[in-house]
Amino acid sequence: MKKVFFMSLLILVNSIVAQVRLESEIKISDLGLFFDGSKVGQNASNGSKYDFVFGSRITPHGDCIKEYNGFVFLTWYRGGENDRHVMLSRYNKSTGVLKTIEFPHQHNGFQNTPHLGESHNTIAVGICPINGTIHMLYDMHSYSETRPSNGSLANDYFRYSYSKANAATVSDANFTLSQFVNSSSGNYKHLSMKAGVNYKSLTYPNFFTNTNGELFMWIREGGNNNGAYKFCKYNGTSWSNFTQFNVLNAKNNGISYNWGLYGDIKFESGKMRIAFHIRSNNNTDKYTNNNGFYYAYSDDSNGLNQWKDHTGSGFSLPLINPDRIKVSEPGDQVTANGANSVNINSGADWTVTERGDVHLVTSVSGGGQNKNVHTYKKAGTTNFITSTNFPGGNLYTYNNVVYLIGLKNGKVFCRKSNWWYK
Secondary structure, three states: OOEEEEEEEEEEEEEEOOEEEEEEEEEEEEEEEOOOOOOOOOOOOOOOOOOOOOOEEEEOOOOOOOEEOOOEEEEEEEOOOOOEEEEEEEEOOOOOEEEEEEEEEEOEEEEEOOOOOOOOOOOOEEOOOOOOEEEEEEEEEEEEOOOOOOOOOOOOOOOEEEEEOHHOOOOOOHHHHEEEEOOOOOOOOOOOOOOOOOOOOEEEEEEEEEOOOOEEEEEEEEOOOOOOOOEEEEEEOOOOOOOOOOOOHHHHOOOOOEEEEEEEEEEEEEEEEEEEEEEEEOOOOEEEEOOEEEEEEOOOOOOOOEEEEEOOOOEEEEEEOOHHEEEEEEEEHHOOOOOEEEEEOOOOEEEEEOOOOEEEEEEEEEEEEEEEEEEEEEEOOOOOOOOOOOOEEEEEEEOEEEEEEEEEEOOEEEEEEEHHHO
């Protein structure tokens, strides 16, 4: 139920030769929450180990790490099963000091059943450069007044904590819970970000900033095959209403099936962008989980309008038919036929360079084949190129160079984009 975990800081020593070295490794805790039991049904009784309903890993997980002004922030849950507290650690790169804040809230487990672990319940952290405030969203998986059905989360289905101004950079001694704004219930947990906005049925919180230093939050509303991404903005004083990227219940809006998204919204290379796979409510097609590469961007720094597909053709929000922004089908890289014969079980990973090169990667299996798929388009060109000569990993952009960082035989490896093209 407890897990040792470290924070490793990698630096690119030279972007020309792509040398990488380990700058430092900091032990966060040997008390990270981990579900050491078995995968069980949602009505399972309390066992001798910490059983779980979905996956075994929860710490660290999700949008859990951010760097700001020489400080590194990491969110995690502390174990074991009887603890489960929300934690925020801050590492000061100048002093080498690690400080950790314990929050009163405890991981509620699957649908408010503490003895069943729930790996969807991540803890996202964001820092607003305008005023140095820290923002955290945590422990949510599509909860509402009626989910769980017994109503036990009717008044506690959205969890938000935020700090006073400049709390992100206070001295090591002053980095304590007192830097956060307490709630009326006395537990530093706020049940909304803005009065009058509906925050029910939300999962997978994430934060990012734009070039104006404004903080954005995006999150999924709904479920796996009928979900919508929505986002809002913090301007240093208050949060905006949500803007919805795509519709819920798309079948009611003129297409054949409902669908959900698996990907990211980011403000990358000067624009708000989105890329994802979809998971359709069509359970008889050849895709058992996700399929497709979908990509779009906005020329509006707030993402409210001026959305375009990869060709530069505009469309309006909320998006109804995902085919409007489809790039390609990575599932075509394996030979398989029949219902549920092709599997992509993770979200699309992607990046865009400053000059506008677009890269999308995923892993596909089917017909006895397993392939890592890389689809990319150079800036100024029209057509995407797809290759499976690709070892897998995550993409990062630095100085118009794309780096692939992953694990091979338990060790970190890094490759540079000029091995894809010159």
